[in-house]
Amino acid sequence: TQGVSLSLPTSALQFADYAVWQARTLAAWLKAHSAYWRQKLQGVPSPKIPRDGGLAGGEQLLGATLTIPFGRRLSLELRTAARRARTIPALVAFAAYVVVMSKWCDRRDLVIGFVSNGRYRPELIDMVGWLSGPLYLRIEIVEEDRFLDLLRKVVLEFDSAYEHYDFNRVPELIPGNLTELSFNCVPDFVEATAYVGHPWEVGDHLRIQPFPFQMTAPMRVLSFAPRLHESESEMVITVAYRADFFARSTVEKFGRDMVLLAQEFVD
Numbered sequence: 490t491q492g493v494s495l496s497l498p499t500s501a502l503q504f505a506d507y508a509v510w511q512a513r514t515l516a517a518w519l520k521a522h523s524a525y526w527r528q529k530l531q532g533v534p535s536p537k538i539p540r541d542g543g544l545a546g547g548e549q550l551l552g553a554t555l556t557i558p559f560g561r562r563l564s565l566e567l568r569t570a571a572r573r574a575r576t577i578p579a580l581v582a583f584a585a586y587v588v589v590m591s592k593w594c595d596r597r598d599l600v601i602g603f604v605s606n607g608r609y610r611p612e613l614i615d616m617v618g619w620l621s622g623p624l625y626l627r628i629e630i631v632e633e634d635r636f637l638d639l640l641r642k643v644v645l646e647f648d649s650a651y652e653h654y655d656f657n658r659v660p661e662l663i664p665g666n667l668t669e670l671s672f673n674c675v676p677d678f679v680e681a682t683a684y685v686g687h688p689w690e691v692g693d694h695l696r697i698q699p700f701p702f703q704m705t706a707p708m709r710v711l712s713f714a715p716r717l718h719e720s721e722s723e724m725v726i727t728v729a730y731r732a733d734f735f736a737r738s739t740v741e742k743f744g745r746d747m748v749l750l751a752q753e754f755v756d
Contacts, residue, residue, distance in 0.1 A: 504618035511656055522653045523662055529627055530663055536594045538669050538713055541736045553732040556725060557715075557744035559751060564723040566755035574637070576644045578724060582717050583672050584640045585750045587628050589743060590670055597630045603647065604673040609654055622657035623671060624650035636754045674714040713740075 559567065564578075571578045583603055591599060602623030608614050626646040630639065660667050712731040717724060726747065730740055 500616060502612055502616045504616065507613070507616065507618060507620070515658075518656070518658070522655065525653045526625075526655060526659050526662055530600060530625065530659070530667070533598055533600050533627060534596075535665060535668055536590075536596050536599055536670055538590075538594060538735075540712075540734045541739055544733050544736060551732040553730055553737065553740075555728045555730070555737065555740045555744060557728065557747060559724045559726075559748060561723045563748070563752060563755065567724060567751055570755055574640055574644070576640070578719065579673065579717050580643050580647060581640060581754075582724065582726065582747075582751070584636065584643045585747050585754070586672050586715065587639065587643065588630065588636075588750055589746045591630050592746075593743070594670075598627070599630075599670060600625055600627050600668045602626075602668060602671040602674070603650075604671060605651075607656075609651060622655075623674070625655070625659050625667065626650055636750075669712065671711055671714060673716050674711055 567581050568578050571581045574581070580603075583601075587599060587601065590601070591597060603626050604621055604623050607620030607622050608616075613620060624647065626643065628639075628642055628646060634642075711729075712734045714729045715726050716729070717726055719725075726744070728740055728743065
């Protein structure tokens with residue numbers, strides 16, 4: 490936009506290469522992995538997040554956000570706990586999310602989409618493009634489990650889902666809505682009354698040319714989308730939610746429960 494020449498390294502793969510490869514490997518993927526996913530998710534009811542009544546909005550989408558900081562000390566303790574469990578801090582936070590949502594939805598057997606960056610092969614690490622998609626993890630909470638037991642279950646499910654990486658093809662294999670629960674998701678809305686969209690004109694010098702494409706499945710707007718952010722100092726969860734579905738006090742309680750559970754775990 491400023492007329493400055495850029496010198497970028499040549500990429501071995503372009504997004505078009507990835508898209509063509511993904512399409513050409515569909516039949517082989519179905520043969521190798523569809524049975525796993527059908528068996529894994531067979532018979533599990535789709536969890537629904539209870540909505541608050543009496544809120545304004547109606548058919549109009551009202552987006553809002555809430556930030557939940559873990560604080561510097563707790564964040565350090567959670568990262569230490571993750572290293573001891575030989576996993577990543579995001580899965581420790583995810584395990585806490587499983588417990589909180591189990592109580593909120595009144596279910597012990599949950600399917601939750603843990604959003605991965607999708608760069609599971611070395612060739613994809615530096616490729617420019619949007620590869621993110623959910624890994625569908627089925628977690629069953631047993632009353633006798635300690636938090637560390639639950640964390641081990643989460644790690645095993647995560648590893649298993651990666652072995653059968655699905656490119657978000659699972660919703661087409663499983664009829665109906667698979668789940669409303671998602672963690673680390675980029676929301677489809679912002680703190681406004683409109684969907685996030687990319688304008689065809691950006692600034693004074695940049696133009697974006699739209700192109701036609703065909704959707705194979707309808708797009709779904711998540712009503713409650715927590716996402717973990719990590720900095721050097723602390724871990725923070727930002728919850729994007731539909732304010733016409735959930736009162737702010739409900740989301741604040743979710744945040745308090747997450748922090749309290751995380752603190753109990755490290756204690």
